[in-house]
Amino acid sequence: MDERVTLRSHLDQVSARSPNVFAIAEVIEAIAAASIELGDLIADGPMAGITGRLGAVNSAGDQQKDIDLAADGMMRRALRAAPVAAIFSEESELPEVINSGAPLCVAIDPLDGSANLENNISVGTIFSIRPCGSDVLSTFFEPGTAQCAAGFVVYGPQTTLVLALNNSVDTFILDRRNREFLLTARGVKIAPNTPEFAINASNRRHWHGPVRAYIDDCLAGTAGNGEADFNMRWIGSLVAETLRILIRGGVFLYPADARPGYREGRLRLIYEAHPMALIMEWAGGAATTGRRRILELAARTPHQRVPLIMGSMRGVGDVAAIHEGTEPMFDNSDAPLFARRGLFR
Incomplete structure (x- = not known):
């Protein structure tokens, strides 16, 4: 400026x-x-x-x-x-x-x-x-x-x-x-659709079905039924990941998974997910657990943890769409109910 x-x-x-x-x-x-x-x-x-x-x-x-x-x-x-x-x-x-x-x-x-x-x-x-x-x-x-x-x-x-x-x-x-x-x-706006995602892929075996389906479809890209080939980024720093999304777009996923201590997500709702969700929405993006808008959630306990999926409107919407109609359970995550549902099918 x-x-x-x-x-x-x-x-x-x-x-x-x-x-x-x-x-x-x-x-x-x-x-x-x-x-x-x-x-x-x-x-x-x-x-x-x-x-x-x-x-x-x-x-x-x-x-x-x-x-x-x-x-x-x-x-x-x-x-x-x-x-x-x-x-x-x-x-x-x-x-x-x-x-x-x-x-x-x-x-x-x-x-x-x-x-x-x-x-x-x-x-x-x-x-x-x-x-x-x-x-x-x-x-x-x-x-x-x-x-x-x-x-x-x-x-x-x-x-x-x-x-x-x-x-x-x-x-x-x-x-x-x-x-x-x-x-x-001034007035930063997130790109509405960027083929880029950030997730700790080493935990794939612990993810439940909808998250796995979304990432698999991103990785398949144009070789599958996708419109674009995706890049993957993972810094492992929430603030750095959020700043990158504000600049470049894309979607960040820190989902709940089957590991002990991660079944309700890992990031804290009150002082991590809530402020990041407000920033995302005011910048034209979105933030969800996969099933619910983050800003609609109220904490039950002081340090309550929550899944956080945030970023470009299209990417977050795609993740939420895959979650629709699936059971929010970690058991049977490989069942046909999950296997049938993906971003492009």
Whole structure:
């Protein structure tokens, strides 16, 4: 973009048009400031005393590293100075009430994918912002449609902020010299039909029928009954996968499968799937479990897991179409009911 638009000036422009955005803008600025600090820490790594050593297991069931705890502390400190009633972090068992009179609640994964750092792969911060209800804690257990903003930061070759606000998805890149985010793309839209998919194919034997049928049809491409030959991408970093879809299109699949601990999916609904689904939909894409729209789901437990299939409208729609008429069971996944149904048959 020719004009230099900072995150702050962008938020000022949005707030001037929509006064109800003022408080949301303050929260976004707080997260952005903390992400600059966190990006520095990630870049310095061992030189800053970050060892990558494992610690306790967090409430979501994942091993914590020292960088996870540092990221959590940075985000909490920033959000405590913003108009936030409660924070719910991946690293905590339950939401923390800060100021019950404040207008907003924030769910956050302070550092998603920290296991990737030892391989120098992009990691990120994911956040969801909701209007605070009369019962502060119950706010986090409303459907994803209750979100008023969401976003994520990718710590990679560039530090990139993707922001869903006011029904628009915009991207910003950190100007490291001036330590401020600059607008690089306004009103991002996902390509409606891109022949590209991302999935961990090593788990194929664990998938249930509809997912296997979809991927098999993609792999068959024009040699089967497909309209195109598909490319496969798999980074193993949720924020990096999502950014790629916003730029290139395609579909990302992290389905439930037959492994212990994966039968309800693996990604967390409140602070991973909900914000990513909002971003997808506001960018013209879609997000589903395969059977239900992600934004319609309300969490039953704080760290509830869920399957996530998101991306281009056509790709997500094709996956959902294959799921129709099939039983949501892992047993008998090779039964004829599943074998008969595919993307092109």
